[in-house]
Amino acid sequence: MKVLLGLSGGVDSSVAAYLLKKEGYEVAGAFMRNWDALANSDYLGNPTINDTQCPQEKDYQDAVKVAEKLGIPCLRVDFVKEYWDSVFSYFLSEYKKGRTPNPDVFCNKYIKFNSFLKYAKAQGFEKIAMGHYAGSGEFRGHIHIKKAADLNKDQSYFLSQLNEEQVASCLFPLANITKPEVRDLAHQLGLSSVMDKKDSTGVCFIGERNFKQFLRNYFPATPGKIIEGKTGKVVGEHMGVLYYTIGQHKGLGVGGIKGEEEGAFFIYKKDVANNILYVAHPNERYLLKSTRCVLTDLNYIGERKEEPVGVKFRYRQPDQAAVISFTGEKAILAYQQGVDSVTPGQIAAIYKDGYCLGSGIISEVYRDEERIDI
Secondary structure, X not given: OEEXXXXXXXXXXXXXXXXXXXXOOEEEEEEEEXXXXXXXXXXXXXXXXXXXXXXXXXXXXXXXXXXHHHOOOEEEEXXXXXXXXXXHHHHHHHHHOOOOOXXXXXXXXXXXXXXXXHHHHHOOOOEEEOOOOEEEEEEOOEEEEEEOOOOOOOOHHHHOOOOHHHHHOEEOOOOOOOHHHHHHHHXXXXXXXXXXXXXXXXXXXXXXXXXXXXXXXXXXXXXXEEXXXXXXXXXXXXXXXXXXOOOOOOOOOOOOOOOOOOOOOEEEEEEOOOOXXXXXXXXXXXXXXXXXXXXXXXXEOOOOOOEEEEEEOOOOOOOEEEEEEEEOOEEEEEEEEEEEOOOOOOEEEXXXXXXXXXXXXXXXXXXXXXXXXX
């Protein structure tokens, strides 16, 4: 079987290529270029903007070296326009609303498992493969993403918006291997360009950024008031509500007050229309707790029925016990123990017995029956 693997120039996809070849697949790698810093006005907050070589080119060279070492072809494909149109434009529109999007989830949905998949099919490949720590398998008569054996690295959350056809199209060579084992294999194979390379961080395909400065490339700084919710007192000034997130307590430029409420303020509400941040003290963390949320933009594989499930609102978060139910095209998650900082715009990924049933975008958040305006 001919398989095209997304070869990123990192250790995970490099070892994934080796494992596929070892299993007898006819493997080729393809390096995806999805971001152009100059064309996309990515100047502020970009630590590499003045480097003589951009990080993407270094990654491409590392991918080429790995391909040569493993004896496989290395193709190169450009999805800069597709990434902007399908992923980054959505990212910006959500931030403009004061919400908290996850571009990595939609990068997988629209680029790696859509644009890249179409490219692979057009080139005559039967399947694609990725270096994600995740797997796939049949559950209740459908093909689902499932959690990786290495739960510390499990990336199923980022794949939760994939439909069944997308999941079935892909091989996941790292499903049953741990990160330390991947590093060891890379050393044994002599993949010197990637074996000790740090994991990529930051926004998918963009990289590490000073996030507040990065957003200023696309949204002008609009100073406004920081108000203590309990007293209505103005306690500081912010650069613009779009630059801050619910639950944030660092980088506000305001402290707490002395006495029994001593401690740093945290953000519990954003008034986007009036450009106001509302803050509270550590003993008021209950303001962040919710017990129910509503999901829209559902990607859900299999029968939609009311049942107990596990849910992740953030990557690496342990599964939270919940009951899912459905009404029209929406889902409702009830989690009576209460969860901190469930925020509109986030992805909620749904699990059952280690399989990912799908996910949705959080649109409304409630504490018991009261809607929380955050």
